[in-house]
Amino acid sequence: MTQTTRRPTRQRRAVAEALATSPEFHSAQQLHAHLQREGTKIGLATVYRALQAMSDDGDVDVVRTDDGESLYRSCSTGHHHHLVCRGCGRAVEIEGPAVERWATRVSDEHGFVDVEHTVEIFGTCQDCAD
Amino acid sequence: MTQTTRRPTRQRRAVAEALATSPEFHSAQQLHAHLQREGTKIGLATVYRALQAMSDDGDVDVVRTDDGESLYRSCSTGHHHHLVCRGCGRAVEIEGPAVERWATRVSDEHGFVDVEHTVEIFGTCQDCAD
DNA sequence: CACTACTTCGATAATGGTTGTCAATCCAGC
DNA sequence: GCTGGATTGACAACCATTATCGAAGTAGTG
Numbered sequence: 001m002t003q004t005t006r007r008p009t010r011q012r013r014a015v016a017e018a019l020a021t022s023p024e025f026h027s028a029q030q031l032h033a034h035l036q037r038e039g040t041k042i043g044l045a046t047v048y049r050a051l052q053a054m055s056d057d058g059d060v061d062v063v064r065t066d067d068g069e070s071l072y073r074s075c076s077t078g079h080h081h082h083l084v085c086r087g088c089g090r091a092v093e094i095e096g097p098a099v100e101r102w103a104t105r106v107s108d109e110h111g112f113v114d115v116e117h118t119v120e121i122f123g124t125c126q127d128c129a130d
Numbered sequence: 131m132t133q134t135t136r137r138p139t140r141q142r143r144a145v146a147e148a149l150a151t152s153p154e155f156h157s158a159q160q161l162h163a164h165l166q167r168e169g170t171k172i173g174l175a176t177v178y179r180a181l182q183a184m185s186d187d188g189d190v191d192v193v194r195t196d197d198g199e200s201l202y203r204s205c206s207t208g209h210h211h212h213l214v215c216r217g218c219g220r221a222v223e224i225e226g227p228a229v230e231r232w233a234t235r236v237s238d239e240h241g242f243v244d245v246e247h248t249v250e251i252f253g254t255c256q257d258c259a260d
Numbered sequence: 261c262a263c264t265a266c267t268t269c270g271a272t273a274a275t276g277g278t279t280g281t282c283a284a285t286c287c288a289g290c
Numbered sequence: 291g292c293t294g295g296a297t298t299g300a301c302a303a304c305c306a307t308t309a310t311c312g313a314a315g316t317a318g319t320g
Contacts, residue, residue: 006296007286007287007288007296007297009286009287009296009297009298011297011298011299012297027277028277028278029276029277041299042298042299043298043299043300044278044299044300045278045279045280045298045299045300045301046297046298046299048277048278048279049279049297049298064194064196064198067277067307068194068198068276068277068278068306068307069276069277070198070277070278083236083237083240083242085242086244092240094236096232096236098228098229098232099228099229099232099249102226102228102229103251106213106224106226106251107213107251107253110213110222110255111255111256112213112215112251112253112254112255112256113253113254113256113259114216114253114254114259115251115252115253115254116251116252116253117249117250117251117252118248118249118250118252119229119247119248119249120247120248121233121236121237121242121245121246121247122245122246122247122248123237123242123243123244123245123246124242124243124244124245125240125241125242126241126242126243129243129244136267137266137267137268137315137316137317139267139268139269139315139316141268141269141270142268157306158306158307159305159306171270172269172270173269173270173271174270174271174307175269175270175271175272175307175308175309176268176269176270178306178307178308179268179269197278197306198277198278198305198306198307199305199306200306200307
């Protein structure tokens with residue numbers, strides 16, 4: 001937790017950029033493949049480490065698919081949720097103040113502390129529906 | 131998909147009972163170990179199959195932990211969500227009509243179809259907080 | 261009961277995403 | 291240029307889950 005010294009390296013920058021240039025969710029493996037194709041020399045383990053670090057710092061959102069894969073996506077800071085297309089992976093950032101209030105109220109009622117919640121909506125977007 | 135004939139076997143019953151007697155979430159591996167300890171002869175693969183079948187039929191709830199493990203819990207039928215304790219795994223079933231409405235509204239707005247959503251709240255319950 | 265057509269079981273091997281290992285490498289400051 | 295800690299990357303190890311496949315159970319029928 002105590003933010004050990006983190007050095008900005010070529011590899012980390014590459015991962016961050018790859019994420020920043022796409023509004024969609026990507027798996028670590030996809031990102032790794034993409035970077036290699038682009039000519040960036042980077043190891044798979046490093047991609048995982050970079051993503052983990054960014055996730056710890058709150059710079060990326062992480063979503064788990066049903067088959068246990070982790071998807072990453074750069075996120076504007078602030079709390080929000082996602083509407084994700086099963087087909088193309090496109091994601092829409094959504095907000096729901098009502099949901100936030102509801103979540104805290106429910107947890108309060110049951111005496112839960114240190115609470116966090118995940119709200120993800122999966123569906124098929126218009127383009128992929130045909 | 132067309133609900134092939136499903137036979138109620140000794141093994142399936144065992145899994146169903148093990149789930150029914152506990153209000154907490156358990157992993158497939160835990161259940162398997164538990165059953166074996168109890169003297170029930172059952173294979174791990176069978177436990178997975180049974181859980182999958184029950185999940186398909188909507189008889190159990192499935193939750194994914196952060197480290198990719200699936201947790202199962204018998205559930206009263208009907209759509210609902212969970213408030214899960216990180217410490218002891220105890221789960222409280224919660225309902226939120228408001229959330230349901232919000233989810234469908236948001237997906238409609240963005241033209242998404244065939245939509246499903248997951249809402250899970252994780253926290254620490256009173257007993258585990260000390 | 262015998263026969264048959266299926267489903268189900270279970271031991272084991274395979275899968276596949278993720279994480280650990282560890283020597284080589286890089287970088288910052290002296 | 292040296293030195294020490296952070297970082298990297300190739301590869302092995304992990305581990306939950308899934309596939310495989312021969313064996314065994316189970317209606318249903320006559």
